[in-house]
Amino acid sequence: MMSISNVSAGAAASGYYKQEGYYKAGTEEGERAATWFGKAAEENGLTGYVDDRHFAQLLDGEAPDGKLMGRYVDGERQHRPGLDLTFSASKSASVAALVIGDKRIIEAHDAAVRAAMIVVEERFIKTRFQQDGEIVTKNGEGIIAGIYRHDTSRALDPNLHSHAVIANMVKNENGGYSAIRNEAVYKNQKLITEIYRSDFENRMADLGIATERGRFGEVNISGISQEVTEAFSKRRQEILNAIDNKGMDVSPETASKAALATRAAKHKNLDRDALRETWRADALAAGLGRDQLDRGRMGQAAPQPVVPLDQQRPIAPLAEPSQPSGVFEKAKAMLSSAAAVARVETDPRQAVNRAVEHISERESAYSRPD
Template sequence: GSVLFSAADDYYSKDSSFTAWHGQGAEALGLSGEVSSQRFKELLVGEIDPFTQMKRSSGDATKDERSSGDATKERLGYDLTFSAPKGVSMQALIHGDKAIIAAHEKAVAAAVQEAEKLAQARTTHAGKTITQNTGNLVVASFRHETSRALDPELHTHAFVMNMTQRGDGQWRALKNDELMRAKMHLGDVYKQELALELTKAGYELRYNNKNNTFDMAHFTDEQIRGFSRRSAQIEEGLAAMGLTRETADAQTKSRVSMATRDKKTDDYSREDIHKEWVNRANELGIDFNDLSWAGKGKDGPQTSMNTVPNFTSPEVKADRAIQFALKSLSERDASFDQSRLLAVANKKAIGQASKQDIEAAYYRAVA
């Protein structure tokens, strides 16, 4: 969500194992590679360069911020967080698998690229304020590797600066409505690209039809639960209210999550934490080198929401995903838009076809 004046620079840069600039807006400012703490702080307050200070006003506030009294506070930016599934985090961080880290970074970059399509700013034309699509963002990403419960949790905070460059070259505050509405969609883009990259790297994945998630096929549910203490804390909090993850609404889950949060601690070194992970993995009987299917007594990894055999081309898989989405949505609704169709198709094709494959299949279908 929105990040107002706070210690944003401390929060996002603390304990980061990797930082990077993303977005065409960053490119326009000559920013690439590692995020400099000084440059990050300058951009937080709208300093484009030593001679240019971007002006922001309460007119840039959202309706919710105006009604809550936050309109007079300056929004520094927006936090988009992309988290790998638990088993993926375990393989990457306990075993030290660099191919998974690379897959995660590619998936984050793909999600940010998608977010740029939603970048907008206000401009005045003939005395009227209108919205202009800008197509560029300034994004600083910060990769972290632990949860608050000190379990392995590969995740990246993509901090979207509250600025974008209009067509006239002027830098203005973001009109963030579309971006905030698309947070779930951007998470799906991340997951789809991550699954695809992991599949390309030779990993088998198992899928959960119920909530459209996936994880490494060579870990059992018990082994994954053994490294999910944060999830267990939230589930216990919900259980005390007579609820589960399935029955609780998003607001309740968010409230319980905040209430059960441990304070981040600096008491343990990275080496100490990793040593404890290795010991726990040994106790759970995890073999990181054995990548065979571990779902004992269950169907194999091909029995999932993806029933297309692996030897089928991505184009064919994408075509089938589009047909599935058309059929599925047509049975429920008399009409639906392109974005909903693509969202369903992308979930269907997770790990099997890229977002670009799905879009190409859509245009083939409507041609």
């Protein structure tokens, strides 16, 4: 799923996002887990691995053109550092990637996060600025973000997730920088989540790794049993206990609130090799095969029958053909069949038309994301 939160001033100044990954300071593994993203980042030479000092300056509001973002109230500058979009793989995908050690799954997760962020940047990042004496709201021309991949929960379970941290500045059509309007990001949270999941699901199909959707739409790896995932769900159990104690129903919303309420202290300079050995022992005890662990990758899925278009479940909505910057061509690559079946190549316009027909059978008005 993808959750959204505001970046705190403390997180912006402290290198929080690298610390939160529990990587030892200065290690290559930690450095490679943080990468730049965004058109404005690339235009300003920010590619490859994130430099903490520079990113902290951006979160503090120092724009590439020298402008200091924010507004002054009673002589004091006030500035919101940015937005944190956290993309989380399922527990079974985390186990396959981090315990079994199938690095292809980590690469697929990274690629799916970036695919979703391309759509976020091109469609959902808005900005407001003054033009010809009037305040206008328009699409941004490019963002600066750092994507931080983490692989553990606070309970030290395997937990593959990435923080896409967007600095609160967007290049506008005048060539300057103005603050981000994030309402469209919040409004389309479910759509962005599905774009990430669909892209990840398709990449698993391309690798021959069978998947299935879970209760909340998460993409599970079919070869990982429930017993194994439960063995690595200590943090999940803490959250469920908190929800139960409050007498609430389990949902993504209540889980998010319970997660914040039950956060444990962070771990520093973690011995990751020792942690992985512990994960391996726990996996064996939970019934994961030693041969699979020793192989270090998931097996190939058996060939599956092609599902006709009219029997497929809906996939993430596509951008319109007229939209610039190649979004439509990128979206075409996201079409796939239902879980664990062969990819079906079809005309995306036909898929959109069928979706419109389906929705309009019950609703007289509906949104573009629908």
